[in-house]
Amino acid sequence: MLPILVPAALATAGAWWYVNSGIKIPAETDQIIDEVLAENNLPDFISGTTGIAKSGDINIWYESMMPEGKPLGTILLVMGYGTTVLGWPAHFYQPFVDAGYHVIRYDNRGLGMSDWVKNWDKKNPYTLEDMAKDGIAILDALDIEKAHIIGASMGGMIAQRMAISHSERVLTLTSIMSSGYMHDPELPPVDKSFRQNLLKLILKYQIRPNSRKTAKFGVGIRLALKGDGPYEVDIKDAVQKALYERHKRRGSNPKVRDQHGAAIEASGSRLQELKHLKLPIAVIHGRPDPLVIFPHGKKSASMMPNAKTLWLDGMGHDMPKMYMPEIHKMIFKNLEEV
Numbered sequence: 001m002l003p004i005l006v007p008a009a010l011a012t013a014g015a016w017w018y019v020n021s022g023i024k025i026p027a028e029t030d031q032i033i034d035e036v037l038a039e040n041n042l043p044d045f046i047s048g049t050t051g052i053a054k055s056g057d058i059n060i061w062y063e064s065m066m067p068e069g070k071p072l073g074t075i076l077l078v079m080g081y082g083t084t085v086l087g088w089p090a091h092f093y094q095p096f097v098d099a100g101y102h103v104i105r106y107d108n109r110g111l112g113m114s115d116w117v118k119n120w121d122k123k124n125p126y127t128l129e130d131m132a133k134d135g136i137a138i139l140d141a142l143d144i145e146k147a148h149i150i151g152a153s154m155g156g157m158i159a160q161r162m163a164i165s166h167s168e169r170v171l172t173l174t175s176i177m178s179s180g181y182m183h184d185p186e187l188p189p190v191d192k193s194f195r196q197n198l199l200k201l202i203l204k205y206q207i208r209p210n211s212r213k214t215a216k217f218g219v220g221i222r223l224a225l226k227g228d229g230p231y232e233v234d235i236k237d238a239v240q241k242a243l244y245e246r247h248k249r250r251g252s253n254p255k256v257r258d259q260h261g262a263a264i265e266a267s268g269s270r271l272q273e274l275k276h277l278k279l280p281i282a283v284i285h286g287r288p289d290p291l292v293i294f295p296h297g298k299k300s301a302s303m304m305p306n307a308k309t310l311w312l313d314g315m316g317h318d319m320p321k322m323y324m325p326e327i328h329k330m331i332f333k334n335l336e337e338v
Contacts, residue, residue: 018200019203021200022196022201022204022220023200025216025220029215029216029219029235032235032236032239033212033215033216036215036236036239036243037211042243042244043240045086045240045244046063047065048064048065048066048103049064049066050063050064052141053134053137053140054141055133055136055137056133058114058115058134059114059115060106060107060108060109060134060138061106062104062105062106062107062138063085063104063105064103064104064142065093065097065102065103065104065105071100071101071102072101073101073102073147073171073335074102074104074139074144074147074148075093075096075101075102075148075149075150075335076104076105076106076135076147076149076150077103077106077155078106078108078135078149078150078151078152078156078162079106079151079152079155080151080152080154080155080156080178081257081261081264082257082260083111083153084111084112084245084249085105085107085112088105089321092327095324104142104147106134106135106138108154108158109130110259110260111250111253112245112249116250116253116256117259120259122258122262125259126259126263127266127267128154128264128267131158131263132158132165135149135162136166139169145169146169146170147169148171148172148174148334148335149162149163149171149174150174150176150331151173151176151178152176152178152319153177153291154260154263154264155176155178156175156176156178156179157178157179157180157182157267159174159175159178160175160270160300161267163279164270164273164274164276164277167279171280171338172279172280172282172334173282173304174281175281175300176283176285177286177291177292177297177317178283178292179296180269180270180274180296180303181268181271181300182264182296184269184271184296184299186299187293187296187299188293188295190290191290191293194291197224198221198224201217201221201224202217204216204217204220211243211246214243214246214251214252215238215239215243217242218238218239218241218242219235219242221238224290225316225317225318226316227286227288227314227315227316227320229286229312229313229315229320231314231321231322271299271300271303272303274300274303275303275305277304277305281304281305281306281308281334282308282330282331283297283300283304283309283310284330284331285297285298285301285309285310285311285312286312286313286315286316286323287312287313288313288315290316290317291317292317298311308333308334310326310327
């Protein structure tokens, strides 16, 4: 029996070491989770008017935030891979509402309060074009003829697709920490250690998840995506939003990573199409971005006619408060060029 047990024990020990050798969750996280769970009173991260738009057979959930008085225009926010509307922090979108813009954010298909796609076929996946139509469906539902489109990460890819395929509906384009072709063979791949850290977080916290694991996964993702600038991850915010998704919304769809990844891959390159865009464009990217690495932002910007660029030292694949003044200045400038 002993010869059988020893390899099994070693394998178990090796697996334990592997999943625990990645991102280190700060020691105070458990106390913060305890406090948030004990309060049993999560902040309400949804404050606008909510609704459902029909995109083909898919229901797309959205939140509409109106300013006081007549809106200066409409901004449609498009979030990225595997991330719901809570990926847009209030310190990003609220200044646009305060400035007089009607702001809409929504859950992409496959997650959040939008339809989780059933009978998904990896050999025939939905594409970024399909996801672009989801955003246009929201504009249709709200009788909005044209909007300013701001997309982050995969949301930037979807926003690019909207500007290419639905140019008559798009006033301006802002592409944040995104790419014109995520699988571009001419650009370096994502760092292996970063991919390994994401896998370790998934194995450690998303196998049979409970509230504590869900909260720690939310913190771990924030830490993995952080840049090297002088800012800290807001652990309490990460915990609250992770638990809000779990307890107040539908939680996490385990299949959405495969679906969104397949949508990106199946959609191929937009680089040549981006050359033909004729609208105000802003491209924003952090130089130490660990997920959509900086060369992607730089290359896609070079393809877009007269694109304004903002390259941020220190910002990762996130939206920290410290970079908001520069980001807002750039985006407001782009909005005003119409």
